[in-house]
Amino acid sequence: MECVLGISCNDFVILASDMTNAHSILVNKQDEDKMFKLSDRLLMAVTGESGDTTQFAEYIEKNIQLYKMRNGYELSPPAAANFTRRNLADSLRSRSPYMVNFLLAGYSERTGPELYWMDYLASMIKTPFATHGYGGMFSIGIMDRYYRPDLTEEEAYDILKKCVAEIQKRLIINLPNFQVKVLDKNGIRALNVIKSQNLTA
Amino acid sequence: MARRYDTRTTIFSPEGRLYQVEYAMEAIGHAGTCLGILASDGIVLAAERRNTNKLLDEVFFSEKIYQLNADMVCSVAGITSDANVLTNELRLISQRYLLQYGESIPCEQLVSWLCDVKQAYTQYGGKRPFGVSLLYAGWDHQYGFQLYQSDPSGNYGGWKATCIGNNSAAAVSMLKQEYKEGETKIDDALALAIRVMSKTMDATKLTPDKLELATLTRHDNKTYIKVLPVAQVKTLIADHEKKEAAEAAKSKPSTAS
Numbered sequence: 001m002e003c004v005l006g007i008s009c010n011d012f013v014i015l016a017s018d019m020t021n022a023h024s025i026l027v028n029k030q031d032e033d034k035m036f037k038l039s040d041r042l043l044m045a046v047t048g049e050s051g052d053t054t055q056f057a058e059y060i061e062k063n064i065q066l067y068k069m070r071n072g073y074e075l076s077p078p079a080a081a082n083f084t085r086r087n088l089a090d091s092l093r094s095r096s097p098y099m100v101n102f103l104l105a106g107y108s109e110r111t112g113p114e115l116y117w118m119d120y121l122a123s124m125i126k127t128p129f130a131t132h133g134y135g136g137m138f139s140i141g142i143m144d145r146y147y148r149p150d151l152t153e154e155e156a157y158d159i160l161k162k163c164v165a166e167i168q169k170r171l172i173i174n175l176p177n178f179q180v181k182v183l184d185k186n187g188i189r190a191l192n193v194i195k196s197q198n199l200t201a
Numbered sequence: 202m203a204r205r206y207d208t209r210t211t212i213f214s215p216e217g218r219l220y221q222v223e224y225a226m227e228a229i230g231h232a233g234t235c236l237g238i239l240a241s242d243g244i245v246l247a248a249e250r251r252n253t254n255k256l257l258d259e260v261f262f263s264e265k266i267y268q269l270n271a272d273m274v275c276s277v278a279g280i281t282s283d284a285n286v287l288t289n290e291l292r293l294i295s296q297r298y299l300l301q302y303g304e305s306i307p308c309e310q311l312v313s314w315l316c317d318v319k320q321a322y323t324q325y326g327g328k329r330p331f332g333v334s335l336l337y338a339g340w341d342h343q344y345g346f347q348l349y350q351s352d353p354s355g356n357y358g359g360w361k362a363t364c365i366g367n368n369s370a371a372a373v374s375m376l377k378q379e380y381k382e383g384e385t386k387i388d389d390a391l392a393l394a395i396r397v398m399s400k401t402m403d404a405t406k407l408t409p410d411k412l413e414l415a416t417l418t419r420h421d422n423k424t425y426i427k428v429l430p431v432a433q434v435k436t437l438i439a440d441h442e443k444k445e446a447a448e449a450a451k452s453k454p455s456t457a458s
Contacts, residue, residue, distance in 0.1 A: 017287065071310060073343055082303030110342060 001173055002047035003135030004034065005163055006103040007143065008115035008128050009151045012184035013105035016160045016194065017045040021119045030177055038064045039074055043183050044084075048120060049143065056098045060084050075103040077106025079118040081124060084186050090120035101132045105183045113184065131163075135171050139163035153182060156185035159192060164194045211324060215265070221330055222323050227281040229366060234401050235265060236372055237276070237336040239348045240390040241383065243418035244338035246276045247394040249366070249402050250411050265429050266415045270295035272424045273339030274417055276289035278366035279353075280332035287333055287376045291315055308339035312357050314348045320355030330354070332371040334365040337406070340418045340424050353375040362393075368401035375400060389418055395441045409434040 022033040036044045036057040037194065042064065044052040063083070068074050075083065081104050091097045095118070104116040113142040117130035129143040130136075146159045162180050178194040192198075214220055233249035266276045267288045275291065279286035294314050298306035312398035315335075328435045330353040337349040350365060351357035362380045364372035373398050385393070391414065399407045412436070414429040429437075 070298055072308070076304070076342075078300040079304050086301050 001133065002034070003139075003167060003178075004045040004047055004101075004103050005131050005133070005134035005139055005160055005178075006045065006105060006115045006117075007147065007151070007156050007159060008069055008105070008113050008131060009156060010149050011113065011116050012153060012162065012182050013043075013107065013113040014153070014156045014160065014180065014182050014191075015045045015103060015105050016164070016178045016180045017047070018133075019173040019179050019193070020175055021050075023050070028039060031180060033090065034059055034189060035071065035181055036106075037171075037188055038080065040187050041074065041183065042077065042080055043105045043188055044102050045105075046100055046102040049074060050099050052098045052100050053200060056088075056100050057102075072161075073110075076108050077104075077114045077116075078126075080104070080106060081114075081118075081126070083125040085118055085122055088118065090121070092120075092122055099164065103132065104131055107183050109185075135163075135167040135175060138166045138170055142166060154190075161194055161199065165199045168199065169194050197199075211327060212252045219323055219354070220325070222354045225279075225330045225332045226334075230369070231351070232278040232280075232366045232396065234263065234364060234366040234368055234372065235276040235334075235336050236362070236369075236376070236394060236397060237277045237338055237348045237350075237360065238362040238380065238385070238394055239360070240385045240387045242346075243387045243390075243416055244348055244360050245387065245390040245394050246274065246336060246338050246344050246415045246417075247398050248276045248278075248413040249398065250413055253410055256441060262414060263415075266413055266428055267291075268376040268426055269311065269337075269339075270299070270305055272341060273308060273311065273337060274415060274426045276336050276413075276415070277332050277336075278369075284335075285332040287315065287319075287335065288330055290318065305341065307341040307343050308309045308337065308347045308349065310360070311339075312337050312351055316355040316357045318352050318355075319351065319353060322364070323354060336363065336365060338415075338435045340417065340419055346419075364397070364401070372401045387418060391416070391437055392441065397436055399441065407438045412438070421424065 002018055006015045011191050019032050020030055021028040034045055038044055038061045044057055046057050048190050064075055064080055069124040098116055099120050101119045107113045114126055120126045129147050142163050176196040180191040181189055182189045229313055233251045235248045238245045246266055250264050268274050278395050281310045294311055295306050322328055334352045348360045349357055350360055350363050361382060362376040379393055409431045412434055414434055416427050418425050
């Protein structure tokens with residue numbers, strides 16, 4: 001039902017997430033922000049069990065901030081990703097595991113831009129592009145077709161637009177709005193929301 | 202009068218001192234010397250070996266220098282059994298961090314963590330503090346090569362060159378005069394370490410079996426921790442003695458009679 005998309009290139013990582021919040025057949029809102037800013041250079045787009053998503057994301061966010069306060073410097077993206085995965089893995093065999101799937105985007109001077117795909121079973125891969133959800137299944141083929149590491153921000157945004165167009169054409173569930181954020185050496189920036197109206201061009 | 206307050210670690214004396222902590226530091230003052238020197242391309246740790254009894258079966262190849270993780274090494278001065286507990290704890294802390302974050306623990310965080318443990322023994326539990334001071338040498342992405350010293354109180358500091366154990370004050374003042382910041386490479390640091398150790402150690406003559414030397418360097422994005430083999434220590438000592446002899450000859454011009 002929910003969908004998140006991510007593309008990592010030489011100079012930036014771009015994430016897109018749908019903005020629909022629904023319970024069973026009822027749509028609560030169409031402008032939900034599913035992306036969590038863990039730090040100035042870490043962005044997480046989360047899907048999954050309602051409530052678990054916010055709890056888990058905020059827990060990670062606060063721990064990342066605590067590390068920064070304690071030590072005076074931030075966790076690198078690979079360290080933050082490993083930390084997040086470790087927490088997910090520990091919760092897996094507890095009484096009530098977190099049911100969350102997400103994409104973690106990070107940027108640091110040392111590593112450059114990175115994208116991590118993680119699911120509710122605490123698997124993790126670092127990858128140039130990734131998706132979650134049914135919508136993601138339509139999109140991953142499009143990313144395969146058009147991805148290049150040296151894409152510009154506009155080109156990457158266009159690929160995301162193609163993906164969203166496909167999702168809106170073929171997925172039975174209506175996902176009219178997709179929020180897009182970019183992470184690069186200057187931090188996190190929001191780009192224009194991809195709306196179904198804008199795509200009929 | 203002050204004796205009344207010695208019995209518990211958790212009690213201040215009327216003058217505002219923690220006697221147990223001070224007594225621990227006193228114990229360390231009698232232990233074998235350890236010194237550390239920060240060079241621009243690495244770190245040198247030197248330690249005086251006290252257990253040179255011929256009957257000792259050489260099980261561990263290093264008595265006072267312990268590797269903590271891929272990027273850090275430490276040397277200890279004080280009660281050996283206490284030191285073993287602390288180095289084991291340091292290794293555990295390192296691996297827990299590695300498990301959580303997938304990368305090596307930054308040097309200061311490891312030192313800081315252990316010092317919090319040491320501090321706890323000065324405030325609650327009714328147990329005595331650890332009779333160990335440690336010198337930590339390590340490398341991390343954040344600050345590069347670093348040298349830290351910690352003591353039984355749980356205080357720690359970052360140093361360019363320092364010494365703990367027997368005659369440490371004399372060694373530190375020697376280092377203060379002779380250490381050249383920014384101009385010291387590993388080989389200079391090794392030579393300086395030998396020079397200082399020869400002055401501060403009990404023995405009249407430096408021999409390789411009384412001295413442990415270790416270096417920490419980086420090549421190709423990897424940290425290399427080396428405990429110098431006996432042959433190399435022998436060479437370094439010989440070089441030092443040659444230089445000493447040369448300087449002695451210079452300062453005493455032969456009196457032509």
